[in-house]
Amino acid sequence: MKKLIAIAAVPALFLVACSSADQTATNEADSPAAPQVDEGNGTLDHPDFLRKVADPTNYKVTREPAEHRGSSVLSTCGSTDDSVYVNDYTGNLGVSTAYVNAHKNPVGAMESSASDASSAKYCSGTLIANDLFLTASHCIDSSTVANDYIAFNYERAKGSTTVLTQTHVKITAIVEDGLGGLDYAIVRLQGSPGTTFGTTPANATEVAAGGTLAIIQHPARLPKKIEAGTKTGNSGDYHTYGNIDTQGGSSGSGILNASGQVVGVHTNGGCTSSGGTNSGVRMSRIAAASNIL
Template sequence: MACGGEEPAAPKVCASQQKPEVHSFQQCGPTLDFTPINRYAGTLADAIQRSEDAVALINGSCTGTLIAAGAGPVVLTAGHCVAVGDRPLLVFNFEDDADGDPLITEGTVIEQALEPDYALIQLDTLPAVTPVSLTTQATEPLAIIQHPRGHPKVIAEGTFLASCNQLVYYADLDTLVGSSGAGVLNRQGHLLGVHTDGDCNEKGQGVNWGWTAEAIVEASPYLQIADIADR
């Protein structure tokens, strides 16, 4: 009831898969709850600090995460951000009070799809960071490390709602344009899914969602089942 008025209805989840949409504003609740990554001291702090260096700004308009894979680390992002053969520009450690060496590099999009909504980018130069592991294990809370509107890296936390139909749903987790492609991380800092869509509003109604890592691995020729660390 923090928003006043009637209590919001329970968000609808596990409906039929929806086509990717890019919303300019996906604020879940009365405030926009972003924390600059190097000021975050929440319940996931230890895991987030192990994962955040692997997050990159892509072409100033999307977010991606360097993931661990048997065939070699690649950046995982949303498919509606790029096309196969594109040569996007990626910036690592673009953040307030940066705690690592910034790296600007290009890469080649080697896979892209819209169902599931994902893309893989093979980098020209790998950053000196630890790639994030994929997972099927949802936890409370979930978090997204992101570059909303191309701004320096921030984090938002939210509530896990459900995982079904190859999608993962979460509430009270703010995103903006530029957040597309960011990893949905569990309590261990592993990547459960890729943020692609949202339908939240300032009254606390609605839900954000993304495609699960498991769905992406099943669709990808490059990724393998063994790349999911704790299936």
Template sequence: MFPAEQFGRAYLVMPQSTMNLENVLGRNANFERLVNYNATDQLRILANPVGRLDLLMRSSNGMGVATCTASIISNRYILTNNHCTPGDHKSAKVEAAHLLMDFYDEGREEQVRKFDVVLPPVEHDRKLDYAIFEVKGDPSAVFGRVKLLPRDPEPGESLLIIHHPAGLPKHATRGGCRAAAPRAVRDTDILHRCDTLPGSSGSPILASNAGAVIGIHYAGSSFAGPGSYNFGKRLKAIAGHSPIITAILRDDAEIASRGSRERAAREARARAEREA
């Protein structure tokens, strides 16, 4: 964890024990700094609704700051991992939480937007490792929201992860980022080959061809090698448990259906005018 006095800052000074993580980012080409892309680039647009979740923690070791990644899913709610907020554990307690948006560059901290997160989560589940929090101030009005797609990846399907690895500015993982093969899912898990670090927990796993979230990353492999993979929770499984996500998906489907009907009506009117 970071020192407690850094809570509320965008650029967190890393403890000596985790300095090697920053070096890993610099050496690994699969971690792409999103600040290097134009704000109108499709990758930056997909990344807009993803932010860093900062948690002021109290434990037996004292106070500290932990970070995860979270996605805006509506005008009120964000989605992250349940294990980021140890409400099920007596050894630690979250005292306060912030959502930091637009943290792309350590040198431009003044551009970062901070939103208060309401505690405790409105929904959470330990097995599915998801938590939904209410956020004050409607960050979706500025940054939009991620598109949710409750389907499982195909084996070997190209994926994309947007995250704040090690609490650092926003990165994307694309190179080599794919669903595992020959098996891409297991029980409630997505098995993936996307590079992540501590701080990546809660980050959205997107299907590259759809630009939509199909899961949330929650853990890395305990070993490295050709047969290793990381783990995410299937959005399809979460949607089957979450009333909030079910309602969001239903509203999105109704909006899409209404748009299709309106488009069909416009096309019918245009044909009628041409034939008149």
């Protein structure tokens, strides 16, 4: 069994679910016609998360965009990165433009200072309540509360390289971190940014193999991008997907189902030009461990 990392002592909380999708796709739950593919038993833990589990007291986030740092494992599936800046998206990746417009605002970039500079950005995540932000555990360390922020509206204007005005919100507490030995974390933000940017509900219902998944993310410290594709299957605690491109900086992004609900947290690159899959922790596993979700 994996080691339990840490949780801050907090009162009971309730998940706020608002910001509905502008489309009518239904959840793609398991069914006899579309069985889950189980490829393994929890072998996909991110190297940084393994460092954290091994020595949580001394763990420091590598605040630079690199999946599987120091290895040759990439995260672009195939020869081309198909991700698109959200405001330039035309609906060609399998989800509609209305879907992206409905679900992009709660997505934020974690940053090491309240700065508009791309160099400050290092991970991604999603507002799941007015003051709660879901991300990856390996994006959190002992200096997160003292130093770090979330940047919202870090996007390019449509048809332009101009970056829109960002809002920087202070991280005030680590609410959950690595419960159940899972690479996820929930942090509390100052104020109530969800009332401005909306929130995304979580759904622990499993998406079937072949079902639609989308990731709205900040890859490689870039302004917000959309990538979508299909689920390959399950590998232990993880969803796997072989046609959804990510990069360093995408860690912590919510994995969305066809209805725009968070069904997982993206954590790992694993795709190469010739195969492989990227992956993220399944919400069904997170919900079983969490006191909030």
